[in-house]
Amino acid sequence: MRAEIISVGTELLLGQIVDTNAAYLSKRLPEYGVDLLYRATVGDNESRLAEAVSAAMSRADLVFTIGGLGPTQDDLTKETVAAVAADPMRLDKETADRLRAFFAAREIEMPETNLKQAMVPTRGTALDNPLGTAPGAVFETESGKAIICLPGPPREFVPMVDERVVPYLSKRLGQNSEIITSRELRLAGIGESTVEDKVKELLCGNNPTVAPLAHTGEVHLRITAKASSLEEARQMIDVVDAKLVSILEDRVFGRDDQTLESVVVESLLQRNLTLAVAESCTGGLITSRITDIPGSSGALLFGVAAYSNKAKKELLGVPGKILEESGAVSEQCARAMAENVRALAGSDYGLSVTGIAGPGGGSPEKPVGLVYIGLASGSGTYVRKHNLSGNRADVKYRSSQNALDMLRTFILFGKIP
Amino acid sequence: MRAEIISVGTELLLGQIVDTNAAYLSKRLPEYGVDLLYRATVGDNESRLAEAVSAAMSRADLVFTIGGLGPTQDDLTKETVAAVAADPMRLDKETADRLRAFFAAREIEMPETNLKQAMVPTRGTALDNPLGTAPGAVFETESGKAIICLPGPPREFVPMVDERVVPYLSKRLGQNSEIITSRELRLAGIGESTVEDKVKELLCGNNPTVAPLAHTGEVHLRITAKASSLEEARQMIDVVDAKLVSILEDRVFGRDDQTLESVVVESLLQRNLTLAVAESCTGGLITSRITDIPGSSGALLFGVAAYSNKAKKELLGVPGKILEESGAVSEQCARAMAENVRALAGSDYGLSVTGIAGPGGGSPEKPVGLVYIGLASGSGTYVRKHNLSGNRADVKYRSSQNALDMLRTFILFGKIP
Numbered sequence: 001m002r003a004e005i006i007s008v009g010t011e012l013l014l015g016q017i018v019d020t021n022a023a024y025l026s027k028r029l030p031e032y033g034v035d036l037l038y039r040a041t042v043g044d045n046e047s048r049l050a051e052a053v054s055a056a057m058s059r060a061d062l063v064f065t066i067g068g069l070g071p072t073q074d075d076l077t078k079e080t081v082a083a084v085a086a087d088p089m090r091l092d093k094e095t096a097d098r099l100r101a102f103f104a105a106r107e108i109e110m111p112e113t114n115l116k117q118a119m120v121p122t123r124g125t126a127l128d129n130p131l132g133t134a135p136g137a138v139f140e141t142e143s144g145k146a147i148i149c150l151p152g153p154p155r156e157f158v159p160m161v162d163e164r165v166v167p168y169l170s171k172r173l174g175q176n177s178e179i180i181t182s183r184e185l186r187l188a189g190i191g192e193s194t195v196e197d198k199v200k201e202l203l204c205g206n207n208p209t210v211a212p213l214a215h216t217g218e219v220h221l222r223i224t225a226k227a228s229s230l231e232e233a234r235q236m237i238d239v240v241d242a243k244l245v246s247i248l249e250d251r252v253f254g255r256d257d258q259t260l261e262s263v264v265v266e267s268l269l270q271r272n273l274t275l276a277v278a279e280s281c282t283g284g285l286i287t288s289r290i291t292d293i294p295g296s297s298g299a300l301l302f303g304v305a306a307y308s309n310k311a312k313k314e315l316l317g318v319p320g321k322i323l324e325e326s327g328a329v330s331e332q333c334a335r336a337m338a339e340n341v342r343a344l345a346g347s348d349y350g351l352s353v354t355g356i357a358g359p360g361g362g363s364p365e366k367p368v369g370l371v372y373i374g375l376a377s378g379s380g381t382y383v384r385k386h387n388l389s390g391n392r393a394d395v396k397y398r399s400s401q402n403a404l405d406m407l408r409t410f411i412l413f414g415k416i417p
Numbered sequence: 418m419r420a421e422i423i424s425v426g427t428e429l430l431l432g433q434i435v436d437t438n439a440a441y442l443s444k445r446l447p448e449y450g451v452d453l454l455y456r457a458t459v460g461d462n463e464s465r466l467a468e469a470v471s472a473a474m475s476r477a478d479l480v481f482t483i484g485g486l487g488p489t490q491d492d493l494t495k496e497t498v499a500a501v502a503a504d505p506m507r508l509d510k511e512t513a514d515r516l517r518a519f520f521a522a523r524e525i526e527m528p529e530t531n532l533k534q535a536m537v538p539t540r541g542t543a544l545d546n547p548l549g550t551a552p553g554a555v556f557e558t559e560s561g562k563a564i565i566c567l568p569g570p571p572r573e574f575v576p577m578v579d580e581r582v583v584p585y586l587s588k589r590l591g592q593n594s595e596i597i598t599s600r601e602l603r604l605a606g607i608g609e610s611t612v613e614d615k616v617k618e619l620l621c622g623n624n625p626t627v628a629p630l631a632h633t634g635e636v637h638l639r640i641t642a643k644a645s646s647l648e649e650a651r652q653m654i655d656v657v658d659a660k661l662v663s664i665l666e667d668r669v670f671g672r673d674d675q676t677l678e679s680v681v682v683e684s685l686l687q688r689n690l691t692l693a694v695a696e697s698c699t700g701g702l703i704t705s706r707i708t709d710i711p712g713s714s715g716a717l718l719f720g721v722a723a724y725s726n727k728a729k730k731e732l733l734g735v736p737g738k739i740l741e742e743s744g745a746v747s748e749q750c751a752r753a754m755a756e757n758v759r760a761l762a763g764s765d766y767g768l769s770v771t772g773i774a775g776p777g778g779g780s781p782e783k784p785v786g787l788v789y790i791g792l793a794s795g796s797g798t799y800v801r802k803h804n805l806s807g808n809r810a811d812v813k814y815r816s817s818q819n820a821l822d823m824l825r826t827f828i829l830f831g832k833i834p
Contacts, residue, residue: 015444027432039458283708284701287722291700302728305704311719
């Protein structure tokens with residue numbers, strides 16, 4: 001089964017958006033044995049889009065279009081594809097009702113132009129969009145080729161692929177092709193070159209392959225296997241996964257979609273433990289990351305973003321003496337913040353961060369990137385000093401990574417990294 | 418001058434890499450009056466690459482290829498392009514010497530296969546690569562079209578574009594070409610279709626064009642003008658910008674890189690006003706967004722992520738009666754949170770959010786997405802109710818957008834949206 005992807009949008013051709021959608025779909029297709037041969041990007045231009053769709057249909061069995069399904073005049077993907085596939089559209093009453101209900105629930109009057117989104121293929125089918133007003137569509141040609149039209153906003157696109165395209169593909173393809181699948185091991189508190197040195201031999205494997213990928217404050221190892229079934233590929237990956245963990249040990253915090261915050265929340269909930277957070281330079285980022293996880297309210301009692309010295313003193317009871325003698329960015333202040341927020345909340349753990357995120361506020365003794373992280377627990381308080389690199393956003397993010405990793409390592413391994 | 422871009426690499430088709438190079442080049446080309454009509458991605462496959470190059474050359478005057486210039490067998494871009502352009506290659510002694518020197522400086526013996534990188538076009542020219550061993554190349558056809566081959570690693574690609582391609586284009590194009598430039602107007606608290614209804618006539622313009630783009634909780638209007646100079650294009654944009662603002666008024670919060678948080682922080686600092694934030698369902702996100710802005714410590718006194726009822730009562734002094742009778746997600750609770758955090762901090766404004774981010778916690782009376790936002794000020798307290806759509810992350814983000822926009826509108830226009 002051969003596929004092509006056509007991304008539609010002048011904003012892509014002008015470089016105002018990086019095409020993460022096409023990359024996401026590209027990653028998913030090999031899992032179903034679909035070979036992607038070609039990807040194209042065209043602007044919001046009817047004749048060039050029609051040309052691209054025709055060319056793709058002449059080579060491939062399946063063509064995906066991304067974008068141009070909105071309610072505006074610019075959005076002409078469905079109309080163009082319907083013409084090329086000779087699969088005309090009709091107004092779908094059910095979709096139209098759903099659109100009206102969507103607007104009614106938000107107490108907004110639906111502009112009549114939105115009805116265009118309720119037009120669906122006659123031979124093919126509509127693909128319901130759980131997160132937006134633009135449904136997708138599968139157009140089918142007389143010779144049995146299919147063109148699948150998906151919406152452009154990534155927050156709609158990704159669930160459409162996972163929940164609509166994948167079942168469609170599974171049904172259409174049956175069982176007999178070779179599949180490629182991957183798993184990502186995620187590591188924190190260790191640099192990419194250290195990882196590479198430690199697992200050098202495993203990086204030379206052919207099937208599965210292992211490839212390191214550096215992200216801010218994390219390293220991912222992507223294990224990819226080819227096999228005749230998903231089960232076989234996963235078993236091959238399991239073997240390499242176990243070898244990597246035996247070398248990298250507690251630096252592996254999770255796999256695939258797991259994040260430091262999801263692992264921390266899960267670890268706390270499983271043990272019925274509670275947390276309170278006192279943040280200075282991270283300004284609420286740690287608390288926000290934790291509360292991204294459903295169910296986190298069962299573990300997080302509260303967070304304080306104590307940005308000013310006044311807040312550190314009055315809300316968190318950091319002694320004025322510490323702020324005057326050692327300063328707000330100090331081992332002593334991090335310790336007091338962690339211990340006091342734990343006492344205030346009556347939680348099992350108190351986590352604190354104080355540092356200099358920049359670009360201003362640094363000095364020769366206390367440069368931008370100097371960060372202290374404190375962890376108060378029933379068995380004592382620990383403080384770690386870090387010198388972090390990057391701009392303001394990097395320092396904030398790396399600080400939150402180090403804080404979450406310190407808590408994770410302490411809960412799961414009883415030690416401080 | 419019409420151009421196309423072909424990105425080469427199986428890793429792109431497998432979705433292992435997001436194509437930031439093509440986006441970067443796409444952004445630079447319009448500045449030199451080059452129209453990009455089409456972008457394609459092919460794997461490391463000679464015949465498909467040759468087909469893509471032929472197709473692109475039949476439509477465009479300039480074709481860029483990205484990737485496939487390395488020393489390995491996989492890397493076949495130059496060989497393929499040379500054949501299609503009928504511009505055969507020759508070994509360039511100078512480039513070969515430079516390659517040998519590059520390896521000598523690193524005390525590595527140069528593999529003989531690397532000499533392949535010293536092959537340059539006969540009719541066209543080589544493009545020296547300051548940061549890598551793979552030089553670029555410009556192949557020229559007999560009819561005067563050019564194919565520019567650039568390396569794939571972004572740290573080599575970007576300087577190659579800036580330091581090699583831009584001078585080449587300036588020289589080739591001379592002065593009499595048109596330039597294209599854009600500006601984005603950013604709007605909050607208004608939906609895409611409402612914006613479109615209001616400015617319908619301006620969306621039909623030809624030069625400048627106006628195109629709406631929906632983002633989570635924001636709408637952007639991209640104004641793009643073509644002219645013979647950057648100054649002229651900017652003046653044309655100014656005219657449309659002023660018309661849009663006269664229609665959309667206080668819904669326009671900024672332009673280009675401005676964000677709601679940067680506008681809020683700037684507005685507070687300019688007026689010497691202070692803020693404290695009490696967050697429930699946004700869990701620290703508003704505070705974190707505000708503290709992303711350098712200098713925000715001059716305006717934000719502190720934030721409390723009062724996730725539990727205990728924290729709402731004990732830290733923020735929300736009366737137990739409100740929590741029992743109206744619940745934590747209520748107009749009354751939002752009001753008390755905003756007023757009490759303002760009093761606690763002694764700040765000019767108190768901003769509060771309480772709601773149900775989901776996926777759990779909803780009920781028929783209080784569904785997921787129900788959010789109350791409170792703003793306490795010297796002249797009174799205001800609460801707005803919202804019904805927001807999307808998943809947990811969306812509800813958090815949209816809540817933070819609405820809260821920041823409510824504060825912005827109150828500071829700048831003295832009213833509540």
